[in-house]
Amino acid sequence: MASSLNLTHAQELAAAVRFLHGRSWAPATSSNYSIREVGQSDFFISQSGVDKGSFEEKHLVPVDAHGAPINDTRRPSAETLLHCLIYRRRPEVHCVLHTHTVVNTALSYAEAERGKIVLAGFELNKALPGISTHESVVKIPVFANSQDIGTLAEEIGRYWDLHPDMQGFLLAGHGLYTWGVSVAEAKRHVEVLEFLFETLLTLRRYGFPYIPPLNAIA
Numbered sequence: 001m002a003s004s005l006n007l008t009h010a011q012e013l014a015a016a017v018r019f020l021h022g023r024s025w026a027p028a029t030s031s032n033y034s035i036r037e038v039g040q041s042d043f044f045i046s047q048s049g050v051d052k053g054s055f056e057e058k059h060l061v062p063v064d065a066h067g068a069p070i071n072d073t074r075r076p077s078a079e080t081l082l083h084c085l086i087y088r089r090r091p092e093v094h095c096v097l098h099t100h101t102v103v104n105t106a107l108s109y110a111e112a113e114r115g116k117i118v119l120a121g122f123e124l125n126k127a128l129p130g131i132s133t134h135e136s137v138v139k140i141p142v143f144a145n146s147q148d149i150g151t152l153a154e155e156i157g158r159y160w161d162l163h164p165d166m167q168g169f170l171l172a173g174h175g176l177y178t179w180g181v182s183v184a185e186a187k188r189h190v191e192v193l194e195f196l197f198e199t200l201l202t203l204r205r206y207g208f209p210y211i212p213p214l215n216a217i218a
């Protein structure tokens with residue numbers, strides 16, 4: 001028996017997906033999105049193959065905590081296991097957003113070897129949970145992309161063991177995963193991280209120095 005999804009929450013997520021598509025952050029049928037109601041382990045994830053510009057609440061597929069569709073023959077996103085990982089690790093999370101943008105694709109590709117993006121000294125760091133000053137360091141890990149999502153989820157889980165405050169992660173040359181306690185919060189995290197990623201690329205493009213504090217390098 002599938003858990004139920006509040007219609008308002010489903011509509012809120014669908015509107016967010018169309019917003020992300022409108023920003024060119026979710027091209028064509030790529031990227032994926034999910035939502036979970038409070039107290040439930042099942043969740044609802046975007047159906048594979050739907051253009052995100054015309055995404056509606058009817059395109060959400062119910063799946064269990066292991067990513068298996070519940071009474072539904074439609075195919076959920078190929079990356080459902082990453083959503084399962086996030087919901088399992090963070091009980092307070094109720095929305096996961098995964099975007100494919102030019103900026104997050106380029107920056108993660110460029111930093112694949114280094115394995116992380118360091119965000120330090122930016123006012124907008126404060127828009128992330130638990131951060132109250134620009135004098136903060138946010139590290140977004142970059143994992144090698146893979147089509148073996150199960151193994152990738154295990155690798156990210158091992159990183160999470162060591163970094164329980166992770167706010168999002170990048171897959172190299174692929175895209176960003178972030179989340180929130182609500183659709184609104186998850187959407188804010190996407191906007192903030194995209195803004196900061198674009199800022200980093202802009203500094204590089206013009207050859208301006210960007211020197212994070214020493215404690216950000218490790």
Ligand SMILES: [Zn+2]
Binds near residue numbers: 079
């Ligand atoms: Zn993807």
